[in-house]
Amino acid sequence: MPGDKPRAIEKARTLGADAVILDLEDAVAPEHKAAARENVQEALRSPWPVPVLVRVNGVGTPWEHEDREAALLAGVDGLVLPKVEDAQTVTELHLRVPLWAMIETPLGVLAAPRIAAAPGVAGLIAGANDLARALRTRPDPERGPLLHALSAVVLAARAYGRVPLDAVYNDVRDPGGFARECAQGRALGFAGKTVIHPGQVGAANAAYGVSEEDAREASALLAAWDEARAQGRSVATFRGALIETMHALEARETLAAWTPADGRGAP
Numbered sequence: 234m235p236g237d238k239p240r241a242i243e244k245a246r247t248l249g250a251d252a253v254i255l256d257l258e259d260a261v262a263p264e265h266k267a268a269a270r271e272n273v274q275e276a277l278r279s280p281w282p283v284p285v286l287v288r289v290n291g292v293g294t295p296w297e298h299e300d301r302e303a304a305l306l307a308g309v310d311g312l313v314l315p316k317v318e319d320a321q322t323v324t325e326l327h328l329r330v331p332l333w334a335m336i337e338t339p340l341g342v343l344a345a346p347r348i349a350a351a352p353g354v355a356g357l358i359a360g361a362n363d364l365a366r367a368l369r370t371r372p373d374p375e376r377g378p379l380l381h382a383l384s385a386v387v388l389a390a391r392a393y394g395r396v397p398l399d400a401v402y403n404d405v406r407d408p409g410g411f412a413r414e415c416a417q418g419r420a421l422g423f424a425g426k427t428v429i430h431p432g433q434v435g436a437a438n439a440a441y442g443v444s445e446e447d448a449r450e451a452s453a454l455l456a457a458w459d460e461a462r463a464q465g466r467s468v469a470t471f472r473g474a475l476i477e478t479m480h481a482l483e484a485r486e487t488l489a490a491w492t493p494a495d496g497r498g499a500p
């Protein structure tokens with residue numbers, strides 16, 4: 234949320250997001266940058282239930298040094314750096330907190346593998362608004378013109394064990410479109426969605442979390458797999474489709490990530 238909206242910042246403590254990003258960049262007008270920086274420092278002084286990151290202004294802007302210094306001094310959990318276009322920018326910062334690099338320019342997409350490989354990078358965040366502008370794409374609810382770039386972000390992050398986060402969805406009054414985009418992002422391989430409004434948090438959590446149904450399917454697959462292994466087979470079928478070791482591993486990961494609502498074990 235914008236650093237110059239103290240009410241939204243306070244609200245963010247209770248919304249159920251996995252992490253919070255306080256923005257000093259594009260959501261804050263130039264004349265409010267200094268006040269926003271102070272708000273953010275103030276907000277970081279009190280404890281938060283989730284990690285708090287600050288999106289600082291980018292390298293080469295008039296605010297970059299003060300933003301980074303203020304956030305680091307205040308004990309931020311990580312920095313989000315916008316419009317990252319090369320790995321050198323990241324390594325030269327010598328940060329002592331994890332860095333989340335926004336990939337939102339054509340050069341950023343082309344350099345995504347090197348950026349992801351840079352030490353200290355925790356994840357890559359797709360920035361669809363800046364990308365769409367830079368690529369001169371036309372609006373498309375299916376994000377067709379952006380798919381190549383979005384997949385490049387996922388590929389680079391996954392290749393280096395970083396977390397790929399999907400871009401924001403601008404229409405905060407369109408829950409159906411938001412849910413479809415979450416499902417698409419998950420199918421593309423993103424690990425989560427960046428959100429801009431309280432109304433988007435629940436749907437993002439539902440889309441990226443493990444449902445009771447997912448957990449039940451994973452348990453059933455593992456039962457079929459264990460039976461096949463007990464018979465000395467290393468391939469089996471589950472509901473008519475081939476399963477191998479990687480499917481069993483995936484099912485175990487699903488169960489490990491599942492939080493049963495009632496505290497019971499696997500279904």
Ligand SMILES: CC(C)(COP(=O)(O)OP(=O)(O)OC[C@H]1O[C@@H](n2cnc3c(N)ncnc32)[C@H](O)[C@@H]1OP(=O)(O)O)[C@@H](O)C(=O)NCCC(=O)NCCSC(=O)C[C@H](O)C(=O)O
Pocket residue numbers: 234235240241242244245256259260337359360361362363364400401405428429430431
């Ligand atoms: C998008 C908004 C401008 C909409 O604002 P508004 O119309 O005021 O929303 P509501 O009236 O529905 O607000 C309802 C209540 O919720 C609180 N609220 C609103 N947004 C947030 C938020 N992000 N976090 C916490 N709380 C929020 C309001 O205060 C209302 O509460 P109450 O006063 O009790 O009634 C607005 O949602 C907004 O500013 N969102 C964040 C925008 C932002 O952060 N932008 C930067 C990230 S976008 C990005 O990264 C793009 C990327 O770089 C790219 O290139 O793609």
Ligand SMILES: [Mg+2]
Pocket residue numbers: 259315337360362363
């Ligand atoms: Mg942007």
